[in-house]
Ligand SMILES: Cc1cc2nc3c(=O)[nH]c(=O)nc-3n(C[C@H](O)[C@H](O)[C@H](O)COP(=O)(O)O)c2cc1C
């Protein structure tokens with residue numbers, strides 16, 4: 001029996017490394033057992049996960065595994081009596097999380113060993129590259145991608161075939177192929193998961209693209225915060241080169257293309273393709289004016305094509321299964337599947353890949369299991385700092401580029417951060433403007449100054465200093481920044497403000513006019529009080545209060561002086577009798 | 584070329600890196616990354632040396648070093664605590680973790696404790712969003728944090744260090 005530990009970053013953060021070590025000790029000497037690793041299956045809320053396989057058959061999936069469980073696992077493997085680990089077996093309803101998905105980009109994630117090229121090969125790996133190099137012209141490859149309807153998964157959703165064709169037809173050389181693995185949207189982690197769990201599918205997709213456009217070199221620009229992804233990809237590149245899948249005369253053909261990794265250094269704007277190119281050239285990552293587009297003048301001003309990780313991860317599947325099969329899924333406007341990173345106040349947080357056209361409700365409630373602690377759904381944030389908050393009334397919106405844009409949010413890279421009744425929407429807008437103001441590269445005035453002014457206004461609103469006219473001022477600034485900014489960062493920075501104003505204007509008004517935060521989240525607008533009928537006078541809150549704002553004697557009800565209270569919430573956390581309330 | 588007298592680093596270490604990249608255009612960021620891995624930060628004299636050898640002005644090198652959040656111009660503590668302030672972590676209460684850490688260590692974003700043990704840095708997403716709130720201390724990632732859990736992790740490290 002094969003015992004496989006899920007070692008993606010999230011598994012490791014949950015303690016998979018210690019589980020692996022414990023299993024290593026306990027399984028030693030059991031002849032029928034072998035221990036291995038896999039990447040991230042996307043069921044992050046159940047980590048650490050250990051899978052028991054009979055050959056290729058998954059016999060049992062164990063969840064929330066602790067190092068202490070190693071004894072039971074070893075006993076089960078040795079005796080073949082898997083009921084010994086029923087205690088930590090995945091529940092039926094949690095299994096549905098995967099069963100309701102359609103996996104293409106994530107097809108190998110959590111299934112194969114990311115460190116072993118043979119595991120990838122055993123699952124149709126590099127057959128698409130073989131087919132392309134052996135039987136297809138570059139034009140035929142581009143045509144197949146056109147048939148598939150594949151659009152860029154990095155955010156903009158631009159047709160992939162079009163960009164490939166433009167780069168192929170561009171005059172001059174050498175040509176470059178670049179993978180955008182900067183994954184800047186905070187809350188999205190599918191690119192990390194693909195690289196950590198299935199690095200060869202990225203390499204294979206990139207080699208096919210390189211052949212299609214005629215690139216001599218391929219570069220992967222990986223986010224600085226992803227050390228494990230870099231290690232796994234480095235290892236995979238080395239293996240692929242040794243196996244002749246990249247480098248000189250790939251698979252014996254006359255096509256040559258090598259590949260290298262460039263580690264980013266931490267700047268959100270470098271996800272924007274022209275800023276990324278500047279960064280690759282060793283400069284500050286400041287966007288270039290377009291046109292010219294990278295297809296004609298990119299890296300070192302040579303023809304270059306940039307795609308996202310998930311875009312490339314679909315390519316080998318499309319070549320092997322046919323573009324029409326991919327296009328058969330989805331909607332008129334959006335073909336194939338899309339991966340979403342489901343996080344926030346959600347019961348089952350993880351990676352979800354579904355055909356386009358499913359509704360937000362299906363993803364959040366059917367697959368994600370709804371809101372944690374059975375609270376009320378309030379909004380889902382999509383598209384990160386460039387996107388917006390979609391309210392409950394639009395939960396039945398189908399997932400499709402056009403339909404999502406119509407809500408004011410965007411598909412984006414696939415981050416879906418779910419919020420409940422306790423999340424303040426003005427606070428969310430402020431959060432994103434804090435982010436964009438900090439990440440603005442400073443090249444153009446509208447973005448540099450405009451985001452700063454919006455951030456200041458939002459800050460004062462959340463601190464109870466909002467003024468009449470602030471909403472109108474925000475709207476005016478939004479329009480100016482949208483129109484005037486040089487690159488996508490600035491042009492989309494107003495979206496979080498615009499969508500919250502559109503759907504949650506009453507929350508803004510409550511902050512400004514009544515100095516109240518309806519979600520009970522903005523610290524400056526809260527009042528703490530003690531219910532004398534519940535207070536037993538234990539003095540706990542008074543001892544915890546750092547401001548000395550709570551008065552009272554032992555066994556007598558206490559009270560809070562609102563003048564002295566700094567609204568830190570320590571009394572609320574300290575009270576064991578539910579006597580402290582906040583409103 | 585002007586060299587700064589305020590710090591005296593062993594420049595032979597960065598010279599090796601500079602040799603490795605000599606003749607590779609566009610490698611300034613990679614050189615800075617390697618230099619930082621060697622010295623723990625980017626001392627002024629190292630920046631001048633890099634400028635001199637790569638044919639860039641010190642202003643250009645400094646411009647790149649200050650543009651990217653990864654680069655540091657000051658020494659950092661033995662333990663680098665990166666606290667995620669990304670969207671998912673924010674929604675799940677990373678601000679409370681930040682406040683608890685600040686109270687425990689007496690430092691906020693960008694600070695280093697006086698004993699040189701801890702530095703704190705706020706980052707925008709560690710890619711472990713489904714375990715939010717998340718922090719990373721050197722190579723290790725910790726998820727599903729509560730203020731208490733974060734403090735006990737910090738105290739454990741400190742206890743280990745005190746024991747030596
Ligand atoms: C501010 C900004 C940040 C971006 N960040 C990313 C990113 O992190 N990852 C990504 O793939 N694309 C990002 N993009 C989109 C890229 O510019 C580009 O459109 C994309 O990488 C193209 O690949 P695709 O066609 O496969 O989507 C960003 C765009 C902007 C304006």
Ligand code: FES
Pocket residue numbers: 186187188667668669670671672673707708709710711712713715716717
């Ligand atoms: S938002 Fe914190 S890890 Fe992604």
